[in-house]
Amino acid sequence: MNAIIRTEGLTKHFRNNPAVDGLSLHVNKGEIYGFLGLNGAGKTTTIRMLLGMIRPDSGSSYLFGQRVDAGSHKLWADVGYMVETPYSYPELTVLENLEIIRRLRGIPDRDAIDTVMDKLQLTPYRDRKAGNLSLGNGQRLGLAKALLHNPKVLILDEPTNGLDPAGIVEVRQLLLELAANHGVTIFISSHILGEVARLTTRIGIVHRGKLLQETDVKNLQHLLQKRLLVQTRNPEAARLKLIQEGYQVKMSADGLLLSEDHSIANPDRIAKLLVNAHMPPIQLTVQEEDLETYFLRMIEIEGGSKG
Numbered sequence: 001m002n003a004i005i006r007t008e009g010l011t012k013h014f015r016n017n018p019a020v021d022g023l024s025l026h027v028n029k030g031e032i033y034g035f036l037g038l039n040g041a042g043k044t045t046t047i048r049m050l051l052g053m054i055r056p057d058s059g060s061s062y063l064f065g066q067r068v069d070a071g072s073h074k075l076w077a078d079v080g081y082m083v084e085t086p087y088s089y090p091e092l093t094v095l096e097n098l099e100i101i102r103r104l105r106g107i108p109d110r111d112a113i114d115t116v117m118d119k120l121q122l123t124p125y126r127d128r129k130a131g132n133l134s135l136g137n138g139q140r141l142g143l144a145k146a147l148l149h150n151p152k153v154l155i156l157d158e159p160t161n162g163l164d165p166a167g168i169v170e171v172r173q174l175l176l177e178l179a180a181n182h183g184v185t186i187f188i189s190s191h192i193l194g195e196v197a198r199l200t201t202r203i204g205i206v207h208r209g210k211l212l213q214e215t216d217v218k219n220l221q222h223l224l225q226k227r228l229l230v231q232t233r234n235p236e237a238a239r240l241k242l243i244q245e246g247y248q249v250k251m252s253a254d255g256l257l258l259s260e261d262h263s264i265a266n267p268d269r270i271a272k273l274l275v276n277a278h279m280p281p282i283q284l285t286v287q288e289e290d291l292e293t294y295f296l297r298m299i300e301i302e303g304g305s306k307g
């Protein structure tokens with residue numbers, strides 16, 4: 001099998017509450033996998049188990065086909081990670097923090113630090129103490145530490161936390177480039193579907209510790225609900241006319257809403273019908289559910305409720 005990251009039935013309870021519950025997933029080489037869930041869904045706990053930082057109650061995780069456990073030291077040479085708020089030594093500069101990681105990782109090439117600072121736009125801050133960095137630049141330093149040794153796998157917990165919109169775009173481009181040109185396999189957690197949809201190839205939705213749904217990002221468009229919005233000068237009369245013609249219609253503050261597939265596929269028929277009935281539509285628009293609404297709908301449908 002081609003899976004670089006794999007979990008099988010991963011389970012962890014805290015005080016009898018399941019934080020992660022029988023979670024199985026896999027990520028293939030060069031794939032960018034978006035691990036999506038609300039706060040408290042179990043993302044960080046999963047990542048901590050993937051990295052061998054905490055021991056699962058049951059189930060296992062595998063990196064490069066090797067089981068992760070306390071003894072798997074050799075694995076980490078090829079893994080870069082950033083979990084929650086990245087910890088740096090606040091009294092040391094950006095350069096000194098990276099120098100510590102370079103030595104810890106046993107990287108002989110001193111230029112690796114300049115290269116990674118350049119990649120993450122940290123060069124202007126090289127002599128600034130880590131404790132005095134903005135949240136976004138602290139996050140970049142965390143990413144720089146994760147990338148310093150050119151890992152084959154990157155595991156990142158909410159990596160764009162604290163970044164401004166330009167920073168989010170930069171980090172996204174960097175990660176896309178690493179996957180496309182260097183075959184790096186990336187596992188990234190987030191609570192924003194709109195953001196991960198732009199970056200990842202596959203998405204797993206986690207809720208209350210369970211994997212609710214996995215989908216290829218290219219299929220996402222088909223999964224989004226669509227509806228036809230019809231606005232007329234006399235919505236009540238138009239509604240009655242459409243119902244009389246066999247359409248299902250809902251009244252909303254914006255206008256009439258039609259959700260059946262045949263309505264959405266043939267708005268021209270509806271326009272013609274209303275014109276012939278002397279109530280021409282002012283506007284007729286196919287609206288598509290946005291990604292965050294879809295995400296919340298999945299959680300409500302499959303998870304019971306949002307909680």
Ligand SMILES: Nc1ncnc2c1ncn2[C@@H]1O[C@H](COP(=O)(O)OP(=O)(O)OP(=O)(O)O)[C@@H](O)[C@H]1O
Nearest residue numbers: 014015018019037038039040041042043044045046
């Ligand atoms: N060390 C711990 N002790 C007790 N409960 C914990 C511990 N770590 C996590 N939990 C609980 O486990 C559940 C999952 O938490 P986790 O941090 O994995 O979620 P998350 O999806 O990463 O959320 P966030 O985005 O808020 O970090 C939550 O209910 C959390 O309160």
